[in-house]
Amino acid sequence: MSTPRIINFGVIGCGLMGREFVSAAARWHHLLDLDFQPRIVAVCDANPAALTWFTQALPGVATYTDYHELLADQTVEAVYCAVPHNLHRDFYIDILRAGKHLLGEKPFGIDHAAFLDIAAEIDQHPDLLVRCSSEYPFFPGALLLAQWAQQGRFGRVFEVESGYWHCSDLNPKKPINWKRRIATCGEYGCMGDLGMHALHLPLRLGWHPHTLRALLSKIVTERPGPDGTMVPCETWDNAILACDVVSADLTFPMTLSTKRIAPGHQSSMFIRIQGTECSAEFTTKYPKQVRYLPYSAGGEQAWHELDVPFRSAYPTITGEIFEFGFTDALLQMWAAFCDELAHGRAGMRQPFGCVTPEEVGECHAIFTAALQSQRQVATVPQAAS
Numbered sequence: 001m002s003t004p005r006i007i008n009f010g011v012i013g014c015g016l017m018g019r020e021f022v023s024a025a026a027r028w029h030h031l032l033d034l035d036f037q038p039r040i041v042a043v044c045d046a047n048p049a050a051l052t053w054f055t056q057a058l059p060g061v062a063t064y065t066d067y068h069e070l071l072a073d074q075t076v077e078a079v080y081c082a083v084p085h086n087l088h089r090d091f092y093i094d095i096l097r098a099g100k101h102l103l104g105e106k107p108f109g110i111d112h113a114a115f116l117d118i119a120a121e122i123d124q125h126p127d128l129l130v131r132c133s134s135e136y137p138f139f140p141g142a143l144l145l146a147q148w149a150q151q152g153r154f155g156r157v158f159e160v161e162s163g164y165w166h167c168s169d170l171n172p173k174k175p176i177n178w179k180r181r182i183a184t185c186g187e188y189g190c191m192g193d194l195g196m197h198a199l200h201l202p203l204r205l206g207w208h209p210h211t212l213r214a215l216l217s218k219i220v221t222e223r224p225g226p227d228g229t230m231v232p233c234e235t236w237d238n239a240i241l242a243c244d245v246v247s248a249d250l251t252f253p254m255t256l257s258t259k260r261i262a263p264g265h266q267s268s269m270f271i272r273i274q275g276t277e278c279s280a281e282f283t284t285k286y287p288k289q290v291r292y293l294p295y296s297a298g299g300e301q302a303w304h305e306l307d308v309p310f311r312s313a314y315p316t317i318t319g320e321i322f323e324f325g326f327t328d329a330l331l332q333m334w335a336a337f338c339d340e341l342a343h344g345r346a347g348m349r350q351p352f353g354c355v356t357p358e359e360v361g362e363c364h365a366i367f368t369a370a371l372q373s374q375r376q377v378a379t380v381p382q383a384a385s
């Protein structure tokens with residue numbers, strides 16, 4: 001095989017996700033036969049202590065504590081940015097103005113106004129690839145359901161449930177962090193934090209909320225601060241959005257839920273689709289399994305359990321009998337970003353691309369409508385993004 005095209009990345013934000021990203025780069029050879037490869041050449045975090053792990057993992061990597069310096073680094077072609085939501089607007093705009101491609105973390109801004117500023121800057125740079133991180137649909141079980149939907153295998157879809165649930169905030173002793181504060185996570189709270197995971201597949205499959213009614217909950221109202229004294233926990237813990245989707249042949253309900261407090265769920269992305277010819281469900285809680293019920297008029301209604309083979313969007317060295325996980329999904333998502341950067345949308349090796357700015361804009365419109373619905377205790381139209 002010819003020498004792969006090397007894509008030089010800078011990473012801004014060396015926390016949880018920054019480390020995952022570097023780890024994914026280190027196992028790039030897990031992927032088979034790709035003619036592109038990312039290389040992390042620079043990392044930046046405002047907290048110098050956060051850089052230590054990176055200098056050990058990537059000897060010789062350039063380190064910065066001011067992201068403007070990383071953006072001035074001419075060797076950096078693309079940036080992965082994983083910083084708190086209040087920083088997205090300025091950071092993403094500056095990344096684009098510096099002429100770098102961007103794989104940005106969700107939700108692209110603390111609120112809709114911040115997203116619109118980012119979107120206006122994206123419009124100024126049609127030559128740059130901008131995509132939003134969202135890895136869960138790359139689980140083979142999720143991809144399989146997406147394929148079935150695109151093939152029309154469900155018949156007339158009459159109900160969809162999609163969600164992303166965590167449980168760690170059930171613990172009232174868990175210290176406060178930036179995701180619990182409006183100044184850093186935004187009024188959206190759990191929706192800005194988790195909503196992209198619930199919405200990526202429904203939007204990609206063409207299921208757009210037409211109206212919605214939100215039920216938002218604040219369950220744990222204070223948490224230990226840095227010195228142990230209790231401080232207010234400001235953001236929404238849980239959100240349930242009851243939407244109606246207007247499709248060509250039917251208006252049907254779609255429930256979207258994002259929960260920081262879902263007892264027993266470490267981190268579960270799930271989707272359930274009910275249709276006249278087939279119903280099916282997938283959850284990352286049982287990553288190998290797809291449950292489905294094929295149906296024909298008058299026939300038996302029996303659920304089938306399928307152990308989905310490890311058949312990912314981009315082929316890997318892993319045998320089909322093994323389990324797929326979070327780190328595999330990140331690697332696949334990053335491969336999709338690099339594939340699109342190297343070959344353009346039309347030239348990608350497989351059809352499932354990363355979340356587009358248009359899809360991000362629709363998420364912001366939905367979260368903003370949800371806040372309005374909660375305030376007005378009413379069903380509201382989902383405004384255009």
Ligand SMILES: NC(=O)c1ccc[n+]([C@@H]2O[C@H](COP(=O)([O-])OP(=O)(O)OC[C@H]3O[C@@H](n4cnc5c(N)ncnc54)[C@H](O)[C@@H]3O)[C@@H](O)[C@H]2O)c1
Binds near residue numbers: 016017065085133
């Ligand atoms: N795709 C996913 O599954 C997933 C999972 C978790 C978080 N995220 C997203 O990733 C982003 C970051 O979340 P995280 O969990 O990694 O947070 P984190 O708190 O672990 O890391 C954020 C990092 O940003 C750094 N930072 C803060 N201000 C900075 C500045 N001015 N300049 C440079 N660095 C600065 C912090 O020091 C910290 O190291 C968020 O947008 C979040 O929604 C995505």
